[in-house]
Amino acid sequence: MNQPILSSPSQNSAISSKGQAPHRRRVAFVQSTWHRDIVDRCRDSFLAALAEAEWDPDAVDLYEVPGAFEIPLLIRKLAAHGRYDAFVAAGFVVNGGIYRHDFVAEAVISGLMRVQLDCDVPVLSAVLTPHHFHEHEVHQAFFLSHFEVKGREAAAACLAVLSEAYTVPLAR
Numbered sequence: 001m002n003q004p005i006l007s008s009p010s011q012n013s014a015i016s017s018k019g020q021a022p023h024r025r026r027v028a029f030v031q032s033t034w035h036r037d038i039v040d041r042c043r044d045s046f047l048a049a050l051a052e053a054e055w056d057p058d059a060v061d062l063y064e065v066p067g068a069f070e071i072p073l074l075i076r077k078l079a080a081h082g083r084y085d086a087f088v089a090a091g092f093v094v095n096g097g098i099y100r101h102d103f104v105a106e107a108v109i110s111g112l113m114r115v116q117l118d119c120d121v122p123v124l125s126a127v128l129t130p131h132h133f134h135e136h137e138v139h140q141a142f143f144l145s146h147f148e149v150k151g152r153e154a155a156a157a158c159l160a161v162l163s164e165a166y167t168v169p170l171a172r
Contacts, residue, residue: 025162028084030063030071032091041144042090042126045151046158053159068093068127069104072111079119086162087115088154090147091127122161126150 029046031039043062050060061084065074068091075087089112093105108127116123128150 025059025085026083027060027086027088027158027162028063028075028078029060029088029090030065030074030078031089032066032068032071033064034067035092035094038144038147039090039092041147042151042154045148046088046090046126046155047151049152049155050158053155067091067104068108071108071127072115075112075123076115076119079115079121084121086122086124086158088124088158089127090151090154092147093127122158124154124157124161126154 029043031043033039047060063074063078065071068089071089071091075089078084078087089108091108093108105127109125112123112125112127115121126147128147
């Protein structure tokens with residue numbers, strides 16, 4: 001899925017310190033489809049929060065991968081093109097009762113950090129890795145709600161890292 005979704009000329013344009021023309025800020029939102037019903041809540045609340053901040057719908061591109069394990073590689077490939085000013089990753093790595101949960105969680109989070117450091121582009125994580133998740137009504141309701149919160153937090157963090165205040169060195 002690669003459908004453009006959001007941003008605003010007032011908030012996602014920036015004039016460089018060299019006086020060059022403003023450029024539009026672009027964001028890629030990459031999510032896993034594992035537990036889609038839950039992870040979609042993160043994406044939807046992320047987009048809603050950006051819309052509330054008056055971002056133009058064409059400044060966010062949406063991508064999907066099968067599981068959280070694949071997120072860092074896709075972000076790395078997208079970062080190589082230089083099109084995006086920030087990335088947001090959303091996924092749900094649950095403990096299925098075997099050691100794999102810890103391995104996948106560590107690999108995904110470390111991979112996201114590596115991409116961020118190697119490519120010098122912010123990578124924001126809304127990849128949740130709870131130790132306790134069972135597919136019953138109580139946990140479903142909790143994580144559906146929690147992913148809505150995480151989506152809004154990711155939007156706030158994205159707006160912050162793309163703001164001029166974040167990118168301009170502080171005076172000493």
